[in-house]
Amino acid sequence: MLDVVRKYASERLKQRPRKGLSRFAFWLVAWLLALTALRLIPGVLGGLAAGLQIMVLVILAMVCIPLGWTFIRTRLLWSLRNKLIFTYVLIGAAPVVLIATLVLVSAYVAAGQFAIHLIDTRVQTELNQMSAENENRLVQLAKIVDGHPTREAMSVDMPREERSLMMDARRARLHHETTCFLEGTPVFHAMAKKHVPLGLPAWATQLPGGSFRNIVADNGELYLVAVQQQVLNDGRKFSVVDSVPLDSAVVDMLAEGLGIVKVHPDTTSETIADPAEAERHRLAARRAGITTSEIRGGRSHQGVNVADIPVNFPSTLPIVDWAQGKADNVAVTVDSLPSILYQQLFAASLSSGIMDFIRISLTILFLLFGGIELLAFIMAIRISRTMTSSIADLYEATQRVDRGDLDYRIAVTRTDQLAELSRSFNVMIGSLRRLLVEQKEKERLQSELSIAQEVQANLFPHSAVDLPTLELHGVCRPARSVSGDYYDFLVFQEDIADANGGRLTRRAAGVGIALGDISGKGISAALLMATLHSAVRAYQFASEELHYAASTLEGLMASKQGVADAGGWFQSPSRIMSLLNRHLFRSTQPEKYATLFLAHYDSATSVLTYSNAGQLPPFVLGRDGSVRRLEEGGTVVGLMDGMHYDEGRVVMAPGDIFIGYSDGVTEPENDFGDFGEERLIEVVARYRDEPLHIISAQVMLALDAWIGAEEQPDDITLVLARQL
Template identity: 70%
Template structure:
């Protein structure tokens, strides 16, 4: 094999399906083709390959059918246009096809029934004619028979031809006369053995019988007339003709081909007195009727003039037994012949011409209406498919990021409104993206603000040898409007050996506040308040310059404030803060604030409360002392005076300061309240302060439940060692 052909072959193998029904169908088809080639091998191997090919073919068909259906559904029916075409075919064409099929089948059945009816009517008419002729012959022969008492004298007077004048007949029939069941006269056609008179026919009810009979495997048309004579004898005249091709040609004239099919019949009993020269009819012997046909094979006048074949049965009597039976009748005709038989002479003349022209015009009108409906359906379908195609193209453009793409809308229907809605949606997406970017920018700024605010809260432990400190703030939003701070003051301690003095903690300033409002504005005011408090802390420090830039870069950022007199008067600091906030913020902005100075040497806590929820000191013995001295909120009015209070902290006493976010959360049982806060702190008062704080937060979370945190939560704890 050349290298190029080998590469193509293996490339085709590599592209074979690798999973699912496609892979199974691929390998089954390969085996089917291989076995198709192997079946031509002579001998056992070829036969085995042929048998396996049939099995593989059946399995391949079972696998291919669902695969074909999946392919049609996923590929051919993926397009809306193809789905609409299939829908129109199912809704519009399928009923038409079913109705046309029903009409054609009904017309076919009606045509066949009409052809059968024509043959049956012709047979019946011929039998009626035979009956009339037979009755006339009976009247003609009756006087002669009544005048003779013996058969010999009767035969001498009977005419050689029994057919009366004026009674024509197209075919030669057998005529037989019987007296009391015995043949006395016979005129034969010399083609068939004459019928004898069966025992059941010696006395027929009503004296008349005509119909199709079978005798000795042959079919006959028989007409019988009998009457009892004056002398009591039963006189019977029977006229019969065999149903041969010439007679069937008469019945099939203008119709096509008529067949009488063979049918097994059983002769129960032979006639009591067979006619001369007739074959002996044996009792209880089965005979088969020979097929008889007549007529001319019909030729179609056009392509629509199809062959109409229809079977039926004709009533028949078993002549030997007198039992009713049926013979199968088939008619092979054409609609044009049946149409001629139905309308006959009415097909000619100006009336029929007008009808033909009218029908032709009606066909053209219906065709024009159908063409108009087809064009309208195509245009309506095109509007739908074009709208969907525009929408699909627009979604692809939007998926690629082209939000400025707009669908051109020219119509006013529902699909046009859908396109307009899509255009509005892309516009909304553009606006949402802009808003999303702005939101992300604000979120980034909030994150920065949150980080900045987090740096404003104390990060390192500020415990004194005589006082443990702990604080926590949990914002309701990204940033908090609550504020707390610890400010440690130092003092110089002279050296005993006259060396350089050392520094120690002389006290601590405690601040907790709540800014009006929430969010960014409250956080900004909180930063202002924090900066002002820190500024008053640094105001008592001595200004010392660094000797070099390196010393300035490596200096302690925390700083150590002097224990001077500024912060030892919280009421004065509160008045200065009130003036600062009143003059630097909007009129509606204010803050509640609690400031306290703890003296480490005397364990005295000096405080001032500016509208903050009163902190309390929980004594070791369970007593509670509220810290309420102070004044109104800061920043709302200028020139306000704030009082001061003092508390001496005992060992084990706990200072609990909090914002309204601790006591005001609600549920179905009411506020969390100060009482529950005291219960939690009292229960865990011997634990470290961060454990007490965590338990308070857990109690608050359980109280709030799944609801959103309503306000910032701030808690400050201080315990005397």
């Protein structure tokens, strides 16, 4: 058993919160439980544990407030369904609760005021009756007092039946007390029960209108008092004071048909000037059954239904301080039932049929209101389910898409806005799938372009090609991943015997320069460029006999002795151009063609033999600044079959620079026009004494500055050769 408990406790400790307020609250709960156990120990330790327990409990309550709010916000209100329920409660139930609270509070205030009004009305009714009786009594007694100058004569001549008139059954039950005053001095006193008589204070000897009736407080006791005054024929003022102690009998009469009424005399603000006199009045009032702490009367009633619950209504009644004549208030509470007040309010004015009609009407209104609330509740549930189901479908769809299921679609059966959102989501998933397919295809093409770019980079000369008499440099910068421009250097070797006619050595006898531009851009142009490159390289090493045209017969019959790799073919670039034209025309589509410049440089004679097939004519920039354009040749290759190409020859002097370029060098434009041949020649002339790669870099910088932030419009190819 202990092992099970230990294992359970260990598991619970492993599950305890690890950080933040949650961990702090966990340890506070643990401390609270420990202090609860220590509190059972008697003595100082138990008292200290009790004090610490209260402190820990307060801290725990403060910590639980943010934890509770976090739990509500992150757990209870996380789902849309709970948020909608909370919203509906705020929008629907909150106004109902507020209105119901307002109605109940208003009904409570109105019922309380009505109950106090009934008490006050009954008090005034009793005071009016006392005043009327006192008025009759004043008329009768004034006749006797007016004929007797002394108090003793009044007592002897007062009829016995007049005194018994003051002692009827009703006054005896209410403890009536009547005192007559002549010029403020009591002349006789009649009472129903022995208690302290009221004196006539100075302010009451001259009453406005000759009468007074109210509840008065005299030395901490409450009375119903009616005073009547009359001036006798001899000028003396005669006063009759009728008083009833405000005891349980009077309160019973006031609470009849209402419930329980409580009067609290201790709440009056009057002070007793003479403590001994006040104590004497309290003892006499206690013997008469009057209590100063609470005067209680009436009886409790049973409710007619569950909703008919007892209600307490506190208020005050106006009183007068008998000693000083100042107005004051006394606290009164009424414990009654709504049904009793309803009967008191309507029973006297409405017949039974009207009451039944009102009751039935209220019941119908209540049922109608309940039906409307029920209908609203059902509609709210249906709308909430519609919204939550749509959101749940969208959430499930996002989870499926996140797992890679792009074939998942939401089943849509409705026609509301959420349904349109689901349809849009389905369309979005379809578009996303297509985009992914396109992205994969794009990545595949990009991969192929990268491979093509790598292959094409290997086609360009990637090592320095220099002859003893000629310095060479070339650069190609594609506008896209691959280029349609083409340039190549083909070095021709020859075998030379040593002075003794023995071992042969190989040396560079010349170089072939190829520069071309393929129609179009991108992959197709790059493929045609590779074809052209392969064909030129193939013709470099070819040795077959060709009979193509009379104009090329001499070139075909040229001696090849002493040439190691058939480089003699390139001594006639026009012949190679004709062969390339026929090859491209027969092996490519009709709309495909290329501009091409082929040249052969002989190291021994420094002669550059060339043929230009539609390529922008290269320049030979002389040391003296002269410019020779290399234009001899013919039309583009690959467009028409059987074309004839001419040749031209240029002797390269030391310091002369050969400048070959594509249209991507001279045709870029900005607001000032094309870059142009003149600017190209100007840049080369400015840096002509620098190494060729420096000249090439300066040309590229000038082009970049000319193009600016715009995209490079075309492939840029530049070939430079300088005679040493």
